[in-house]
Amino acid sequence: MSRRRTRPDTSGKPGYITPDGYRRFEEEADRLWNVDRPKMAKAVQVAAAEGDRSENAEYQYSKQRLAAIDRRLRFLGRRLKVLTIVDEKPPDGGKVYFGSWVTIETNDGSTQTYRIVGPDEIDADKKWISMDSPVGRSLLSREVGDEITVRRPKGKVTGEIIAVRNIERN
Known part of the structure; x- marks a missing residue:
């Protein structure tokens, strides 16, 4: 069974x-x-009461799910610290800072809006990109009107920053 991660473990x-x-x-x-966790612990208890645990699929599944919840809790605990x-x-x-929304017009005329976030918050559907990504690094500390160039596997992409919106913070 492969245990490939979609993201590197950055918990520490x-x-x-x-x-x-x-x-x-x-x-x-x-x-x-x-x-x-309490719901899954109860499911483990109920499944265990059904008898032979070696052939009890519900018990095996509940134990695996409980272990996955515990792993995620440990990860979150380490990250939050x-x-x-x-x-x-x-x-x-x-200027573009951590947390900024940035709109870029690329050399082909299309526009993209991204939010610069940390690696723990990336979300492709929301267009939230990591400050450590090639695009994120090329945008940080830039301002409206600046030209940017990003190297990608398919080649370089050039564009211009046309809008920066920083979220009001404390």
């Missing part, structure tokens, strides 16, 4: 996260601990 490495991202991690840990919440207002509202 420090990193940056938005206040919303940190809150989502806390809420997930709370839900896993107070709702999902080392993450730095970035909630300061950027010094220059026109």
